[in-house]
Amino acid sequence: MHIHISTSRFNAKRIVRFNCPDCKKNSRAIEFFQHYRGWDSTCINCGRQWCDGEWLPLDFYRGVRKENINAAKRLWRKLKDISNEITFEEFEVA
Numbered sequence: 001m002h003i004h005i006s007t008s009r010f011n012a013k014r015i016v017r018f019n020c021p022d023c024k025k026n027s028r029a030i031e032f033f034q035h036y037r038g039w040d041s042t043c044i045n046c047g048r049q050w051c052d053g054e055w056l057p058l059d060f061y062r063g064v065r066k067e068n069i070n071a072a073k074r075l076w077r078k079l080k081d082i083s084n085e086i087t088f089e090e091f092e093v094a
């Protein structure tokens with residue numbers, strides 16, 4: 001728990017059903033939680049991303065939405081050891 005790898009800043013992950021306001025579909029979002037930041041979400045239908053309810057600006061390059069979806073799926077697989085529960089272990093380390 002004291003070894004900091006690049007993924008250690010994530011505390012939880014989950015997939016939620018939601019109505020995407022961007023692609024207007026009943027879609028699902030892959031979400032990752034970080035302390036002090038909140039939930040980062042990616043719509044797995046259109047690739048639009050937002051953080052704690054705030055839309056993130058969409059980068060303007062070819063295939064950015066597809067890349068967002070792939071990045072979220074890669075991260076999901078990489079984060080094997082976390083659940084959909086937010087844990088507060090980091091706060092307990094004095």
Ligand SMILES: [Zn+2]
Binds near residue numbers: 020021023025044
């Ligand atoms: Zn969408």
